[in-house]
Amino acid sequence: MAYFRSHVLVSVDPVCVEKGAYELIETLQDELVKQGLVEEVQVLETSRIGDPETEGLDLMVYPEAVHYTKLTLDDVPFLVEEQFLKGRIAEQYIRETKRVIDEELSAPKTKEVRIVLKNIGEIDPLNIEDYIARDGYMALGKVLTEMTPEETIQEVLDSGLRGRGGAGFPTGLKWRFIRNAVGEQKYMLCNADEGDPGAFANRRVLEGDPHSVVEGMIIAAYAVGASQGYIYCRAEYPIAVRTMKIAIEQARNFGLLGDNILGSGFSFDLEVRMGAGAFVCGEETALMASIEGHRGEPRPRPPFPAQKGLWEQPSNINNVETYSNVPQIILNGAEWFANLGYNKSTGTKTFSMAGDVKNTGLIEVPFGITLREIIYDVGGGIKEDKKFKAVQTGGPMGGCLPEKLLDLHMDYEALAEAGSILGSGGLVVMDEDTCMVDIARFFMEFTQDESCGKCTPCRIGTRRILEILTRICEGKGKPDDIDTLRYLCDQINENSLCGLGKGAPNPVKSTLEHFLDEYEAHIYEKRCPAKVCKSLIRFEIIEGLCTGCTLCARNCPVDAISGERRQTHVIDPDICIKCGICEQLCQYDAIEIK
Amino acid sequence: MATEVKEGQDIRKMVRTLVQNHGDEKAELIPILHEINRELGYISDEAIKELSKKMNLPSSHIYSVATFYRMLSTEPRGRHVIQFCESAPCHVTGGRLVWQKLQRELGLEKGETSQDDKWTLLTTSCLGLCGVGPVMVIDNDIYGNVTPEQVPGILENYE
Ligand SMILES: Cc1cc2nc3c(=O)[nH]c(=O)nc-3n(C[C@H](O)[C@H](O)[C@H](O)COP(=O)(O)O)c2cc1C
Numbered sequence: 001m002a003y004f005r006s007h008v009l010v011s012v013d014p015v016c017v018e019k020g021a022y023e024l025i026e027t028l029q030d031e032l033v034k035q036g037l038v039e040e041v042q043v044l045e046t047s048r049i050g051d052p053e054t055e056g057l058d059l060m061v062y063p064e065a066v067h068y069t070k071l072t073l074d075d076v077p078f079l080v081e082e083q084f085l086k087g088r089i090a091e092q093y094i095r096e097t098k099r100v101i102d103e104e105l106s107a108p109k110t111k112e113v114r115i116v117l118k119n120i121g122e123i124d125p126l127n128i129e130d131y132i133a134r135d136g137y138m139a140l141g142k143v144l145t146e147m148t149p150e151e152t153i154q155e156v157l158d159s160g161l162r163g164r165g166g167a168g169f170p171t172g173l174k175w176r177f178i179r180n181a182v183g184e185q186k187y188m189l190c191n192a193d194e195g196d197p198g199a200f201a202n203r204r205v206l207e208g209d210p211h212s213v214v215e216g217m218i219i220a221a222y223a224v225g226a227s228q229g230y231i232y233c234r235a236e237y238p239i240a241v242r243t244m245k246i247a248i249e250q251a252r253n254f255g256l257l258g259d260n261i262l263g264s265g266f267s268f269d270l271e272v273r274m275g276a277g278a279f280v281c282g283e284e285t286a287l288m289a290s291i292e293g294h295r296g297e298p299r300p301r302p303p304f305p306a307q308k309g310l311w312e313q314p315s316n317i318n319n320v321e322t323y324s325n326v327p328q329i330i331l332n333g334a335e336w337f338a339n340l341g342y343n344k345s346t347g348t349k350t351f352s353m354a355g356d357v358k359n360t361g362l363i364e365v366p367f368g369i370t371l372r373e374i375i376y377d378v379g380g381g382i383k384e385d386k387k388f389k390a391v392q393t394g395g396p397m398g399g400c401l402p403e404k405l406l407d408l409h410m411d412y413e414a415l416a417e418a419g420s421i422l423g424s425g426g427l428v429v430m431d432e433d434t435c436m437v438d439i440a441r442f443f444m445e446f447t448q449d450e451s452c453g454k455c456t457p458c459r460i461g462t463r464r465i466l467e468i469l470t471r472i473c474e475g476k477g478k479p480d481d482i483d484t485l486r487y488l489c490d491q492i493n494e495n496s497l498c499g500l501g502k503g504a505p506n507p508v509k510s511t512l513e514h515f516l517d518e519y520e521a522h523i524y525e526k527r528c529p530a531k532v533c534k535s536l537i538r539f540e541i542i543e544g545l546c547t548g549c550t551l552c553a554r555n556c557p558v559d560a561i562s563g564e565r566r567q568t569h570v571i572d573p574d575i576c577i578k579c580g581i582c583e584q585l586c587q588y589d590a591i592e593i594k
Numbered sequence: 595m596a597t598e599v600k601e602g603q604d605i606r607k608m609v610r611t612l613v614q615n616h617g618d619e620k621a622e623l624i625p626i627l628h629e630i631n632r633e634l635g636y637i638s639d640e641a642i643k644e645l646s647k648k649m650n651l652p653s654s655h656i657y658s659v660a661t662f663y664r665m666l667s668t669e670p671r672g673r674h675v676i677q678f679c680e681s682a683p684c685h686v687t688g689g690r691l692v693w694q695k696l697q698r699e700l701g702l703e704k705g706e707t708s709q710d711d712k713w714t715l716l717t718t719s720c721l722g723l724c725g726v727g728p729v730m731v732i733d734n735d736i737y738g739n740v741t742p743e744q745v746p747g748i749l750e751n752y753e
Pocket residue numbers: 162163164165166167168169191192193194195196279280281282283284285317318319320322424498499500
């Protein structure tokens with residue numbers, strides 16, 4: 001494949017053709033020849049850019065993603081000179097863009113490095129040409145024409161890429177197992193089940209840069225010798241499902257999927273499968289059971305999917321983000337990737353930041369960055385400048401880390417050592433108003449709810465832990481509860497079949513370790529230090545601050561507040577259900593939680 | 595959810611068409627159940643019986659699959675289905691208060707359907723929209739950054 005520095009996309013839909021799109025292409029090409037740039041700039045035809053209503057012609061230049069509009073043929077020489085010869089943007093032809101604010105993904109902040117997210121929001125995900133213009137499918141071309149499957153695997157292995165779906169298994173090594181496995185048919189699976197609460201990076205990649213996943217999967221399929229692939233996407237992501245289906249269709253039309261891809265003799269096809277709302281289906285063996293049309297229950301491993309996976313055939317499964325790194329590794333080389341990152345964790349990782357941090361949303365940072373840098377430099381610190389209390393990493397099977405661990409360098413090993421996991425990169429930041437016992441209870445409610453019930457330790461154990469935590473939050477904790485919790489955590493961890501049960505105790509274990517004083521306050525003093533647990537708090541109106549505006553009384557759902565206008569109001573503690581509405585509403589900070 | 599009440603014959607016909615379009619391999623069971631659920635609002639006994647015949651699968655298998663997944667329902671649901679995100683990121687950004695308000699406004703507990711069949715109140719785990727939490731979904735409409743005060747206004751949008 002020839003290498004072009006820039007690509008120009010000219011829209012050739014019927015309206016633009018009418019307006020002279022082909023003449024524009026000719027003029028562009030003549031001008032590129034004249035200025036000696038034909039080798040460097042490629043002109044591509046595309047389906048549609050810009051608004052058909054506006055006068056003149058539209059074109060887009062990549063990799064800068066500049067959109068020129070209202071062009072006439074006379075503008076071309078100047079534009080070519082500015083843009084391609086002098087390498088600067090010809091401002092006068094630029095379209096004024098109405099930037100929609102993206103609440104989930106803003107421009108990269110300092111300390112961010114974007115590989116997986118680089119195209120998101122920059123390209124039209126429903127238009128394969130946009131992806132191609134940004135070097136898309138060039139890695140596939142390279143692999144199919146210049147590299148053997150074994151070389152491809154070696155390149156990924158050398159890059160140090162590890163699975164982004166949780167466990168961090170070396171991707172190249174997994175591929176080699178599958179390549180060496182014997183079977184009539186090998187399958188390539190993409191885990192797009194993203195069930196971890198707080199994680200949404202996979203969704204943004206599927207919706208915003210679908211072809212990076214498709215390309216990564218084709219390369220992987222070539223490397224291991226798979227002929228059929230499935231993207232298993234959770235049904236809660238309808239837009240992602242639709243986008244992937246369109247992307248697959250377009251890739252097929254371009255000869256990038258199907259028989260004899262790019263004339264290489266290699267054939268591979270891809271389909272999207274939808275989940276139906278079961279967290280445990282993110283576990284690889286459960287996911288395969290679900291694709292086959294069964295209940296999504298995990299089964300014991302071995303046999304591993306590499307030997308006996310989907311329909312008992314050797315199957316490779318990787319996360320969305322794992323695949324979307326692959327084209328970049330092939331294009332830029334293993335060394336480039338391996339140089340990013342830290343220790344045995346190379347490259348970057350996306351994190352979905354949520355909770356009490358100022359800048360919530362998606363970020364991508366190199367491994368090795370500290371939690372403090374993530375929360376304060378990238379995340380902008382804690383909302384309302386409150387005090388940081390904990391950060392929960394890795395979703396419901398991860399742990400809660402306190403202030404003293406904020407200088408931890410993020411990588412797979414360091415997090416595991418600290419009693420948490422990297423998981424899919426969810427980061428829930430919690431401020432001083434969070435009750436850690438309540439949070440532990442909350443995560444337990446989740447795992448208890450999502451436990452598939454197949455094995456007893458997970459099914460019964462999580463329920464017992466939940467009962468105890470609920471009791472503690474209600475002020476009915478008993479002195480031996482802490483020991484019982486520790487015992488149950490170990491039992492569940494050791495005896496559960498799949499990662500859900502093994503990881504379920506982590507939120508409890510980590511809060512017991514780092515926030516034991518909060519458990520003790522609940523149990524021994526019947527006090528919730530963060531003033532969250534309803535049974536342990538009281539709402540009171542402070543005389544002197546209350547102006548008697550009646551706002552609270554009018555909004556209390558159970559009429560627990562009484563008082564005359566302009567007189568201090570009072571709350572009847574026997575009626576109050578502690579909903580907190582009055583405290584939120586009062587303009588004079590006259591309501592106190594005790 | 596625009597669900598028409600379908601009677602026996604229509605249901606059987608719908609199931610037959612679905613099996614024709616998807617094929618009768620076991621792997622098509624969940625996609626077909628999704629479509630039945632969307633059409634009827636739930637997966638009725640009638641539909642399971644017909645599906646069992648057309649796909650050569652025991653009813654018990656179909657039933658056990660349909661009850662395993664949260665998005666498939668074997669019970670009829672209300673005209674509008676509310677799914678409230680109950681995961682931690684939404685919870686810590688104020689979801690708790692919104693949830694209480696929602697329950698009170700509707701007079702429903704988690705999983706219940708109102709007497710007049712207007713509402714079904716469900717919780718869901720994270721919808722991947724935590725950047726704008728608390729989040730709830732009514733039918734196909736997504737609401738982010740919801741506050742307790744907004745709840746009555748949002749509910750009013752539905753007939
Ligand atoms: C309960 C449970 C849920 C999981 N959910 C996901 C998920 O949503 N996405 C994912 O990629 N991996 C998930 N995993 C990990 C997968 O089993 C598997 O390890 C992963 O998809 C492998 O891909 P990777 O090597 O690219 O990380 C989950 C594991 C468990 C035990």
